[in-house]
Amino acid sequence: NAGVTQTPKFQVLKTGQSMTLQCAQDMNHEYMSWYRQDPGMGLRLIHYSVGAGITDQGEVPNGYNVSRSTTEDFPLRLLSAAPSQTSVYFCATGRGTENYEQYFGPGTRLTVT
């Protein structure tokens, strides 16, 4: 089992460009989420999903979109990249909303210039 995979591992964007960060899991987990981690800050939740077809906003959703058409995939779209979105992005999965144990992907390091 691959667990949680993320692509790409690294990405450099220019301000205003758009892109999609990919997250896939083979753990059959219902709960999936996206976090960003910045120096000196805790992990902050961007968006999450409790199942296919259901998404909701986290703490810092502005500038990001998500969709969940399948259990396995949960892509994160940056609509118009800004330098403030330079960060490390982690995707995580969990068994469900009654069990908050989460399993993280290896992360995507994004730089916006």
Added chain:
Amino acid sequence: RKEVEQDPGPFNVPEGATVAFNCTYSNSASQSFFWYRQDCRKEPKLLMSVYSSGNEDGRFTAQLNRASQYISLLIRDSKLSDSATYLCVVNPSAGGSYIPTFGRGTSLIVHP
């Protein structure tokens, strides 16, 4: 007051030492608690859940004090490989939003 607070450290200890970290939380209705470990430039990995009765996993012991609203992690017989950042996570009450709150982490350095 921040929702979840941790001493950032670093805690610098020799091999074999016992070290303990605390994590305080502000929401008394919080439902579940976890410790994660994060190595430099890697993803967080679940270390252990924290149960009301306390729980132990080898050299690691986690405890919850609801009255004082903190959780703790005790590491006995520290190894060099324990060097990492330890994140506490507090999850909301059942039926609420599914937005866990991460602490900023406590850095542990174990030296020879």
